[in-house]
Amino acid sequence: MTRTPLVTRTQLARRNLANPTVIARRVxxxxxEVAATIALVRDSGRLVSMTKPRQMPGDSRVTVTVRFLDNHGPAPAAVRRLRRGHVVAAVAVxxxxxxxxxxxLAAQLVNTVRSAVPLIAGVVLVLxxxxxxLRRSGRCCPGLHCPGCGH
Known part of the structure; x- marks a missing residue:
């Protein structure tokens, strides 16, 4: 049995030469953390096999070798569901x-007009x-006598 060297996230994955589409990684x-990583690969449907978890000597960490299928393309875009409640709230509020x-503002305008009605009525009455x-009626002066009007 050969031991797979520790592969970190930043290193390229080792490829199995028997099947070029299978990647082996040591987690x-x-x-x-290991359980979450394995669950992520398993839920993506790419898990091929894994070894039993082994306790590292003198440490609380465990190690597992995982083999999974390599998808050569980028990950598919996440499907976004439209949440109608959020859209309704974003429009309704x-x-x-x-x-x-x-x-x-309409109530303020009505109150202002109602309070100003007596003033407006008084100004209109004075005008x-x-x-x-000042209205001219026929041949009379409008109230101020001019020198030549005769009255």
Whole structure:
């Protein structure tokens, strides 16, 4: 039995010459780390075989040799599911905020107009009275007598 040397993540994987599409790697780490790595390869559907975990002498780490299929292309893109709840919230929250802001501003405008109605009515009444006093009626002066009007 030949021993496979330790291969780190940064090194290229050793290729099995009998089957060029199978990669052999030695995984070293805590039992949880090794189990997670093996589960990742197994869940991807590429696991060919693995050895039994062996405890490293004088250490809490274990070692396992894993053989898996090499996929020559890049990993497929992850499928993103549309989450309708997030989309609805992303649209509804700003829309409700905009409607609330418009309603608040409309209420402020109505209150301002209601409080200013007596002032506006008073100004309009004064302008009407001035217009009536300055109105020319026939041949009379508008109230101020000029030298030649005769009255």
């Amino acid at each position: 070293v780490g805590t039992p949880a 700003p829309a409700v905020g905009a409607i609330a802001a418009v309603g608040y 009407i009275v001035i217009a009536l006093l």
